[in-house]
Each structure stands twice: as C-alpha cells, then as structure tokens.
Amino acid sequence: MLPYATLLTVDKTTATPVFVQISDQLHQLIQAGTLSAGQRLPGTRQLANLLGVNRQTIVAAYDEGLVQGWLESRSGSGTFVAMHLPEVKPQPLAETETAINQQPGYTVETHPALHRPLLINSGGLTLDDGFPDVRLAPMAELARAYRSYFRWGNPQQHFGYADTKGHPLLREQLSRHLNETRGLQTTPDNVLVGRGSIMGLYLTCQTLLRPCDVAVTGETTWAGATMNIRQTGATLLTVAVDEHGLDVEALAALCARQTVRLVYVTPHHHYPTTVTLRADRRVRLLQLAEQYGFAILEDDYDYDFHYLSRPILPLASADRNGMVVYVGSLTKSVAPAFRVGYVVAPTALIDELARLRRIIDRQGDQILEFAVAQLFKDGDMKRHFRKALRTYHARRNYFCNLLSTELSDRLTFQKPDGGMAVWAQFDPNIDMPKMVERAGQAGLFLSSGLTHNPPGRQLNGTRLGFASSTEQELEQAVAVLKRVLYPTPTPPR
Incomplete structure (x- = not known):
C-alpha cells in the first residue's frame, strides 16, 4: 500500500474543510500519476485511522471525488480511481518546487516591440x-459623486450591462466640454470613452491599419504609439522633427513616393520635446491628409496645461472632412489612476471602435465614468x-x-x-x-x-x-x- 499517511496531510488550522483538503490531494495524486486508473483506495476506516480523522470525513472526501469523476465506487469492492482516466506517467521530482512553472509547456511568440519599461511611482x-500631482485631484468631490451614483435612477440600469461606447452622461459632458474648450463640433455620438488614451490608440490602430499599410510618426515620438502601430504589422516610417514640430514637407515628399494610411502626431506639445506644431504646418498637414487620404491620429495628451497664452486649438477643430481621429485623456489632467480617456471621430469610426472594444473590454467602469461626468456637470472639473x-x-x-x-x-x-x-x-x-x-x-x-x-x-x-x-x-x-x-x-x- 502507498504511504497515504505521508502523501496526505491535514491542516486543521486553515479555513478549508478537512474533507476538501483530502479530496484535493487525492486529485493531485491522480493527476501526477501517483495513483493510477483503476487503483483501489484504502477503506474509509483504514484511511481515517492513518490520518487521525473521523471516518465521515473520509466518506465526504470520497463522495467529493465520485461527484467530480475522479473516483468510482464498486458495490462490495470499495472505492477506486476511475477507470476512464488516461494513464499518467509519474514525473521525477524537481530539485526545487515552485508555485507555478516559469515557462509554459507550449510555444509563446514574444513581440520585441512590446518590451518597454513599466513606469511605477514608488514614492520619493x-x-x-510629466505626470500630474495627484494631491491636487478633486478627491472629495469625486467621492461625493461616487455616493450619488447609488442614489440616482434605476439600480438595475446602474449595475447591469451598459453602452460599450461609455456612460451616456460622460459622453454628453465630454462632447460639451470639448466643443467649448477645443473648438470641436461634436455630439455624444462622436465620442467613445475608454480606459485612458492608450486604449483609444489601440482601438484606432487595430481598426485602421493592416500589415500592408504604412504609418508615419516623427522620428522622436511616444513609444506607446509606435508599439501600437507595430503590433498591427504595419510598416512604421518616420520624418524629422525640429523646433517647429513635425516636418510636413518631408511628409509630403514621402506621400508622393508611397501610400500612407495614418500619421500620428502630438501637435500641441510634441512628445518628447514639447515643441508646438507651427500654424502653417498645421494647415499643410490637414491639406496633405485630404490630398492623399490618410488619417491623422492626433494625441492631445496635455491640452489643458498651456502657459504662454490660450491653448492652440487642435487639428480636429479645423477638420471639415473627417480626416482627424482625436484622442485625449484625464489621466494626465487629474490622476493616472483615473482610467478615463476618449476618442473623438466621425460616427462610423466610433461605431466600429465600439464593436472592437467589446471583445476586449465589454464596457468601462460605469461608476467612475458617472462620477467624472458629475464633476464636469457641477463645474468641479473646470x-x-x-x-x-x-x-x-x-x-x-x-x-x-x-x-x-x-x-x-x-x-x-x-x-x-x-x-x-x-x-x-x-x-x-x-x-x-x-x-x-x-x-x-x-x-x-x-x-x-x-x-x-x-x-x-x-x-x-x-x-x-x-x-x-x-x-x-x-x-x-x-x-x-x-x-x-x-x-x-x-x-x-
């Protein structure tokens, strides 16, 4: 007989019932091949004596195995490991045991473009x-707005499935805010709320780019954007950036040589150099988009903080032909933990982005989105x-x-x-x-x-x-x- 007293251990100090502990360990022994298909288990009294537990505990453990299909009972003969289980060859013991294998037993393709250091604020x-000071965030107002969520409207509506495009109140408030502060001409149907601007970039790149396409950025640019572009399989080309922003004449020369599908820009404060795209280049960039038919992905990550004068209006404010996809976020305006970003685009693209978003994130955080919408509505965000x-x-x-x-x-x-x-x-x-x-x-x-x-x-x-x-x-x-x-x-x- 196997040394069950050694193989099975009982810990009466944990919250897990003893019969569950024994049942789980039997399953593990079967999966490891220590107990083979058709092998007879000790009688309930015998195993109870070996482990120093009540016989009914062993009966309950065996019953659990019977229900889950690991064990089978034969009338007059006892309890056996189920015959239908495949044969498992016992594996040799490793020198050191770990909670989980470091490497899977199957092939995983790694993507070098995704290898980027993770920024975590450890204090000090x-x-x-270029992050906001979270100590300035309107925490008290946000907490008040959170509490109001539980008192407002229909609870079934609040805590059920919702619109993939985002909470309707936030889309309404964002549309109004963007129209007032950025000169846009939107309705809530032009707005999709996501978890930060990075989700908006991902959805847009996945929707607009294919492996045969060409996307263009400045030679210095945000790594998060290039990661998203490369992940689609599209070819990434760059043009120079100088003290006046993206070199649009270099872009024009590039477009004359080959088809460009998308151009990613941060025109308000170019990332990382912070320079502003000059007015004549803004006009020229929109003209090139219309002439060559490429989409402009405008990342306006810190529009709210401009010190020299009034902020320069985004490209999207002058777009009359639906060439600009405008992406922004509250993570830089308020706090990184507030995973609220938005995409503004023609409704046909917004609808398609929402369909794609549904298979990776059914909907956003409805409570947070409602609370943020209340901050806009009450004037706290302004x-x-x-x-x-x-x-x-x-x-x-x-x-x-x-x-x-x-x-x-x-x-x-x-x-x-x-x-x-x-x-x-x-x-x-x-x-x-x-x-x-x-x-x-x-x-x-x-x-x-x-x-x-x-x-x-x-x-x-x-x-x-x-x-x-x-x-x-x-x-x-x-x-x-x-x-x-x-x-x-x-x-x-």
Whole structure:
C-alpha cells in the first residue's frame, strides 16, 4: 500500500474543510500519476485511522471525488480511481518546487516591440515623464459623486450591462466640454470613452491599419504609439522633427513616393520635446491628409496645461472632412489612476471602435465614468483645471529657474510653453544610464531617456517632469542632480 499517511496531510488550522483538503490531494495524486486508473483506495476506516480523522470525513472526501469523476465506487469492492482516466506517467521530482512553472509547456511568440519599461511611482523624489500631482485631484468631490451614483435612477440600469461606447452622461459632458474648450463640433455620438488614451490608440490602430499599410510618426515620438502601430504589422516610417514640430514637407515628399494610411502626431506639445506644431504646418498637414487620404491620429495628451497664452486649438477643430481621429485623456489632467480617456471621430469610426472594444473590454467602469461626468456637470472639473494650471505654471517657472542657475553647464533646455515636463539635453560626455543609477542611489528617480533616441542617434536627452512635485521637492531633486553631475564639492556657478 502507498504511504497515504505521508502523501496526505491535514491542516486543521486553515479555513478549508478537512474533507476538501483530502479530496484535493487525492486529485493531485491522480493527476501526477501517483495513483493510477483503476487503483483501489484504502477503506474509509483504514484511511481515517492513518490520518487521525473521523471516518465521515473520509466518506465526504470520497463522495467529493465520485461527484467530480475522479473516483468510482464498486458495490462490495470499495472505492477506486476511475477507470476512464488516461494513464499518467509519474514525473521525477524537481530539485526545487515552485508555485507555478516559469515557462509554459507550449510555444509563446514574444513581440520585441512590446518590451518597454513599466513606469511605477514608488514614492520619493522624482522627475517623471510629466505626470500630474495627484494631491491636487478633486478627491472629495469625486467621492461625493461616487455616493450619488447609488442614489440616482434605476439600480438595475446602474449595475447591469451598459453602452460599450461609455456612460451616456460622460459622453454628453465630454462632447460639451470639448466643443467649448477645443473648438470641436461634436455630439455624444462622436465620442467613445475608454480606459485612458492608450486604449483609444489601440482601438484606432487595430481598426485602421493592416500589415500592408504604412504609418508615419516623427522620428522622436511616444513609444506607446509606435508599439501600437507595430503590433498591427504595419510598416512604421518616420520624418524629422525640429523646433517647429513635425516636418510636413518631408511628409509630403514621402506621400508622393508611397501610400500612407495614418500619421500620428502630438501637435500641441510634441512628445518628447514639447515643441508646438507651427500654424502653417498645421494647415499643410490637414491639406496633405485630404490630398492623399490618410488619417491623422492626433494625441492631445496635455491640452489643458498651456502657459504662454490660450491653448492652440487642435487639428480636429479645423477638420471639415473627417480626416482627424482625436484622442485625449484625464489621466494626465487629474490622476493616472483615473482610467478615463476618449476618442473623438466621425460616427462610423466610433461605431466600429465600439464593436472592437467589446471583445476586449465589454464596457468601462460605469461608476467612475458617472462620477467624472458629475464633476464636469457641477463645474468641479473646470475648477480643478484652473487650480492645476496655476500650480503647474508656477512650478514650471521655479523649476526652469533652478535648472538655469544650478545646472546650466551640464544641460540645455527650452522653457516649454505648456505641458508638465521639460525636455533637457545633457552634455554629450555624460553617461545617462550611469547618471540615472547614481541619482537613484541618492533617492531621485528619473528616466535615462534612451527610449527617446531615434535609430542610430544619441540625443542624450530626457523629460524632466515638474508638475507632480512641489517647489520644495523640485529644489531637493535639483540638489541631488547637482551632486551627481558635479564631481567637485563646490561646483562653479
């Protein structure tokens, strides 16, 4: 007989009933091949004595196995492992046991384009990619709006399946907000609410691009966009970006040579360099889209924060022929945890995006979307934008002054007209990864900027986010950078 007293263990301190523990362990022994098909199990009294439990516990464990089909009972003969189970050869014991295998037993194709560092805020000093200060988020107002959800309307409607395009109240409020602030001419039918702008980019790329297509971005651009384009199998080409934004004449020359299906741009504050696409280039880009029939995917990730003057209206505001797909998000305006983004486009595309969205995410977070809609409706979101704009404007000025006075001979930058980060290019002799490593050891997180490098070029630049830090925190962060960048205790002023 097998050493059941050793193979089966009972832990009476856990919440799992003892008969379930025994039943599960028997199943595991069968699956491992330790117990083979047709093998007779000990009698209930015998096994109860071996394990020191009540006989009825063993009866319950056997009954569980009978119900699940692992065991079978033969009248007058006892309980056996079911005969219909396939033969399993016992596997040799590994030197170390793990909770789950690190590698599957089947082939998994990896996509190099998807290998991108995951940004997680671990606290402490940070000059991030350009994130909002979550401490400014209207938390009390959001909590109040959450509570109102449970008192409003029909509960069956609230907690059942809903529109794949997003909560109707939020689509209505977003349409109104975008029309008022961005000069768009939309209805709620032109709006799809998703989980951040990244979902909007994914849905749009998957819908518009095929492996035979060509998509174009600037040679410096957001990695999240290039990942989505490459994932479709489309060919990705780039054109230059200068101090006035995307080089649209280079794009025109490219379009004259081959068919372009989609152009991805961040015209308000180009990512990562923060430059604004000049007015004449905006007009020319729309003309090229109409002439050559490509879609413009406009990512307006930080429209709400422009300090020089009124924000420049998006391309979508001047689009009269349905060439622009406009994508935005509240994750940069409020907090990354608020996974609320939107796509604005002609209704035929919105309908198709909603059909695709349904197979990966049946619907969004209805409670969050309702609560955010209430913030727009009650004016709380506008008040938050005004407060955040004043705060980030002051932080931009303070941070740029610190960089100029403390680090001027180690990096160069242009004071950004808007956004939440400074594009800083460091002295070519500075090893960016080593600098970032030393800064991390001193308690400051920042990016090495390697992901911003075009193929074959070393920009030695990175984005230094200022919006998420107070002036005191920015001062401390620059002090750390100063210690890292200057080898002498008293650097020259």
